[in-house]
Structures are given as structure tokens and as C-alpha cells.
Amino acid sequence: MIRDNKVQTILRVDLSLGKTRLETLPEEWTAKYIGCRGVHSRLLFDEVPPKADPFGPDNILYIGTGPLEGTPIGMGRLSVACKSPRGTVAEGSCGGFFGPELRRAGIDYIAVSGKADRPVYLWLHDGEAEIRDARHLWGRKVNETDALLREELSDPDVQFRYIGPAGENLVHSSPIFGNRDNSGGRAGCGEVMGSKKLKAIAVRGSGGIRVADYEGFLKAYRNFHRRVAVATSRDVWTPIWGAYGAPVIVRVFNDQGGIMTRNAQEMHWDEEKCNRVSAEPYLEKYVTRAKACFCCPLPACKKQHAIRSGPFEGFRGGNLWAAIPSIFGPLLDNDDLELIIVMAGMCNQYGLDVFHVAYTLAWAMECFEKGIFTQADTDGLDLRFGCPDKAGLVELIRKIALREGFGDLLARGCAGASKIVGKGSEKFALVVKGQELEGIAHRNSYMVALGVAVSEVGPDHTRWYPPHPGHPALLKNEDLASLGVHLDLAKASQGRNPEEKGKVLRWFTMSRAIVESLPSCVFLVRDTLGFDLHPWHDLFQAVTGIQMDYAEFIRAGERVMNLDRAFLVREGFRRADDRPPFRMANEDVPDFGFPKLDAAIFDRMLDDYYQANGWSLKTSIPRQSKLEELGLGDVSRDLEKCGMEVEP
Amino acid sequence: MKRIYVIEDLCNGCRLCQTFCSSLKTGVFNPDDPQTGIRVLKMPGEEQDIPLVQCSGTCLRSIGGNEEPTCVTLCPTGALIYGNLEFARSRRMELAAARETHGLFKVLAPWKWPFPWARPQKDSGKA
DSSP: OOOOOOSSSEEEEEETTEEEEEEOOTTTHHHTTHHHHHHHHHHHHHSSSTOOOOOSSTTTTEEEEOTTTTTTTTTTTTEEEOOOOSSEEEEEESSSSSSHHHHTOSSSEEESSSSOSOOOEEETTEEEEEEOOTTTTTOHHHHHHHHHHHHHHTTTTOOOEOOOOOHHOTTTOOOEEEETEEOOOOTTHHHHHTTTTTTEEEEOOOOEESOHHHHHHHHHHHHHHHHSSTTTOOOTHHHHHHOOOGGGHHHHHHHHHOOOOOTTTTTOOOOOHHHSSHHHHHHIIEEEEOOOOOOOSSOOOOEEEEOSTTTTOOOOOOOOTTTTHHHHHHGTOOOOOOHHHHHHHHHHHHHHOOHHHHHHHHHHHHHHHHHOOOOOTTTOOOOOOTOHHHHHHHHHHHHHHHTTTHHHHHHTTHHHHHHHHHHHHGOOOOETTTEEOOOOOOEEEEHHHHHHHHBBBBBGGGOOOOSSSOOOTTTOOOHHHTTOOOEEEEEEETTOHHHHHHHHHHHHHHHHHHHTTOOEEEEEEEGGTOOOOHHHHHHHHHHOOOOOHHOOOOOOOOHHHHHHHHHHHTTTOOGSSOOOOHHHHHHOOOOOOOOOHHHHHHHHHHHHHHHTTTBBTTOOBHHHHHHHHHHHHHHHHHHHHHOOOOOO | OOOOOOOOGGGOOOOOOHHHHHHHSSSEEOOTTTTTTTEEEEEEEGGEEEEEEOOOOOOSOOOOOOOHHHHHHOOOOOOOOEHHHHHHHHHHHHHHHHHHHOOOGGGGGGGGGGSSOOOOOOOOOOO
């Protein structure tokens, strides 16, 4: 079967009835929402009823790709979405090889509703779907599930998405895994998948993807490739990121004075310690080979590693990614790179969210230091900062996934655990909308503070984080204006200047929404691609054959952003929920001298952001005029029907 | 005679070569197309990827100009080499020498790295 890319299909799976059905989505959706994250935002708003029980049969888990997937632009990106157990949107994107295989099987989206009465997995091959028994897989770790399923289906090219024991046990924030070390949907997509008793999805397709204008595609691909390939990119970050990967950021951030240390009590880490967990020792000692997602032009943003000696001898894994060295390192004051590798590897094997584990451990360590916990509470574990009991910590991660002993408390996440413990520990639980933070510091960069606070999924920097906000060498303000971006780049890239932050955040959120809807990888927003989306616009037109002007293409991103916000406000979130964590707003940083994030300054940035978006300054609900302008009049009517004050 | 040589160690398994190759004749991206001149076998457990070449290297249409097949131009790590046997040997030796100097070349061929590289002094403690 050869796919064209105008019409997208959705496989509806009702696990309560044990039935599946393949449908097509309206053709105009490809122009209006593009695909992937964009279509998921629309489906979530339309199909998940307001105030639905996240673990009930009404919550729907979407897994899907977009029109550019299967071509080399797709990069294997896959979006997973559902309503988060915290009530927010839970949407995340992951790489690997599942996306292209799904499209080649004739399916663009999977919508899983209902609840199975026993563990099952889905086996999809060329448009056909089977719901199969998965009792033998239940309780298995991620790597074991991968190996067992591959054996069972006896085809090396079958691709999987699965959850680990953490997802089965509804552990806070657990994501969905694939290709062993790729994960996505950390706001709780794994929890929801576990609540539906869906252990895994396996897919194999034999189709091909035909692009509408192949010559146009080649031309646009050359243009795109030149900007993102290691050898030709004008962006100095590209080779560093592409070859070294994320471990570089510990030292880079520390030099900028912004690495969260000891549960963000401080923001500077000892330089020697930084060097010990940085990219160079990782490459020299542990890396075995490079790995990549489908058709990625970067050589080694993901790597396989193995520990060859010492207490963790023989531990293998991959993908030391997403600021892992900075959250398992400085945040816990741990300068042992092997322990970082093992803790991250344990999270991957048990299907846990690394951010949840790292921040909850950091919170527990601070409780331990402040005397809120004693060794009697922690099952005898010495839980000081600096990680003196390494084996004990690794064991604790297993207990979190299986909800045993002290692990059961931590499995509720920072916010949940601090509510139970009390005694002032809520003040240093670093959460926004119930979700743990990530590896980027707030008090030295107001844009980060604002972006994390307003995000519809809880902290998720990939929705807006510009790798290098300024780009002064490549783009001038005049160039930006010609691209339809009206802001002062110099002011926007000053860390602690509240000016322009609302506008620049709006732009990045919108443009990232487009990239994730195509889909393509947000880590390739390099060179001038953060502001100039023309290469992506050309690729979209060449692949789908839909002619659309540039401004309309950008508007698709704005639509996605507004749909996410509409879902969030319908669930009862308001302006008061768009807040930085207590610590960032109320405590000064002692050593580097960054003061707390002043409430007046933050409110000003928030006003700017809402104003720029056309949202109500009082409630953060999108205004009716804005929704009408975007062709989302039905959304505004739906919000009014739910009894909300939508301003005109 | 020029042909495509493979350094298996460097393959990261992205399948950019295979996917692009499949499209050059028909305009359809299908890595399983039987006419595809290069296939990447993925070993279970994400441990290793092995490119197999069944192609003379005279590319139907080269994305980066006529001197080099598309797969070699696009290979991000340098796992594919186009040239005669002598050239392929020299590339392998270049890689082996570079690997003595820095761990970066476990994942990337030195001719794909845009910066000149100098080994940092071991005792200085800083890169």
C-alpha cells in the first residue's frame, strides 16, 4: 500500500468492547491542524469529556504521527497524548522507529478508549489490528518486554511502544517507552496506558510514503539539511549537540550560573564535580556506539553505553539524555557518573519518568537534611545529599516503580508526597501544576520561569525552549520583521530582563507546535530555523501537495496552542495556576546572587504573554475574538456551554 | 574501482541511507522496497546496526552532486565511504588514529567533524 499524505487515518480501539475500527479524519484537518500534536490537541478537546476521570474508560490515549512521518523529515517522531492524571493536557513526543512503521501500516493515529479486563497488547500489521493477551508480559521490565515481544512476533523490524512496571502500577508521571530507551508523554501517558491494562503496541507495515512533489521535496530537503547537518550548519551548537549530546549542558549551564544544585537551594556546583559528570568522561569511558532515531541527520545525539568495571559492572543502557546528568548530578549533589548512568538506566528499565524520580529524590533528601525524615522513615536508607548509599538509591528506584515501602510514598510524586508529609515540605517541592521541573534553572532566566509556569502540560521545555534565544549573529530585528516576528531580539535574549519575554515565548510556543505537528524533531530547531520556518513550510507543501501561504501555516501552530489552553481552562485551571514553584518565587539564591523571581515582575510578563496571545488577562481563557479569528468558533461556544466566562 | 565501503562500528542505525535510496527511483519512501541498494540490519536489543550494500555506487541521482552516491553524502557518522580500496583503507586508518586521541571518534568519523581537533593536555584537567 502506498500512502499519500492529504488524508489521515485513525484506528479506534475500544478495549472495553474488544473492538477496533479504522476511520479517516476530515481532509481539511491536514491544513488546519497539520497532524501529530496538532490533531491530538483537537481530538483531546473534542473527545475527552470535561472533568473525565483520568483513569476511567472515558479518558482516551492517542498515539500518532503526522503527514511528514515516514519521509526523512519525520525523524521518527511520535506524539502521545491523553488527559493527565493531574488534569492538564498530557502530551509528549518521542523518537525512534515506531512512527514511520505505523504510517507504513496504513495508520496515522491510534485512539485507545475503554479499559480491558485483563492485560492486553495490540498487534497492528498493514491496517489490521488484533487485541492479544499480554498476561505473560505484565510486570515485565521495558527491556524484557522488548525482547519477549520481538521473540514472539519473530520479525526484527517490528516496532513497539510499551510501558514498564511503573506504568502498570500507576506511578506518578510514568511515560511510554519504545526502542528500549526512548520515552515520551511524561505527564502520565504511561499511567493512563497502564490503567487501560494495555501493555504494549506492536506494529509492522510494508507500505511506502509517496510525496506529492518529489523534486520540490529534494530541493527543500537540501536546504533543510544544510542548516542542521554537523558539517554545514552555521550554528555552533549543532556539532556539539549532535556529537556530544545533552551531557554538555552541565558545564555550560554551570558557567552561565544556572545549574540547580541540592534541590535548587543553590545555583552553582563545584567545577571539579561538573567536569566529572560532563560529556568528555562519558564519551571516553562508557560510550560504546552511536544510536539515532529514524533518518536523523545528527550523528550521535543518542548513544549506547556500558559500565565495564566497579560496583555496577556490566550495566548496559543508552540515551543519557534530556538533562539527565544535571538532574541526577547537581540536583542530588552526586558527582559519580556511573551512578547517574545506573539511576537513569533503572528508570528506563522500570518505565519511570527520570524527572519525577530525580526531583522527588532531591525533595526527600532535603526533607532528610531538615529532619522531616529520619532513617526510620526511609527504610534505613541514608538519604543525605551527595548520595553516600549508592546501592540503596538504586534499590529505592526499584521500590518506587513497584510501590514498595518508602518507594510507595515517592511514587506519588513531589506534590503528592509533600501533601502527605506536610511540615513545610510543600515549600521545596519543585512542581508546577503537579508536575516536576526539568533541568533548566529559573532565577537566572525569566523566559524559562515564564515558559515553565504557563505550559499546558506542566514543565516541558521542548515546547518552547530555544537552544540559543538570541542568534544575534544570524538574524537582525529587520530580518525577523520580514518573517512576521515582531520583537526586539536583544532584549528578548537578556536573561533577567522581563521585557519582550511574553512575545518571544508566544513565538516559540507557536513555532514549536508546528514543528511537532509535522512532525519533525524539536532538537533540530537550529541555525535560523527557530525563527524562519520556510524550509519546513516548503517541505510540508512538497509532501502533502497542499498549497498554503506562510502566514496560514504559522496560524496552524497558534490554533494548537489555543486548543491546548482551551482544554486546560475547561478542566478548571486559571491564571493562578500559571505560577513558578514556591522556591523560585520566594527564595534568593545565596551564592550567585540571583534574587528571587519577584511577583510583580512575573505578573508583568504573564500579562504580556496573555495579551500577545489574545487571552483574558484575568482568567487566561482565550478570548472569543481570538478563537473566531483562528476558525475555532466551536471551541469558544463549547467553553461557554461549560459555563465559563469567555471574554469577547 | 570505486565502490561503497562500510565501517560497521560507526553505523548508528538511522536508516537515512536506506530510506532515501528507496525513493530515488520511484519517489516513494519505502525502506523495504526490493530495489533499495542498501539495507540496515538492526540487531535485537539495539546493540548493533549493520549496513549491507548491494550497489555499485553509481547513484541514479545524487543529492550532493555527481561525485558521491546519496547514501554516502547523507550518512551522518561517516560509516559509508565511497572510493577505491586504497582510499577505504586510508579512511579506516584515519579513524583508528583519531580514536586514539579522543572518545568523540567512537561515534563519529573525523572527516565528518567540522572543527580541527587538538588533544587537551591530560594533566591540565580542563578541556
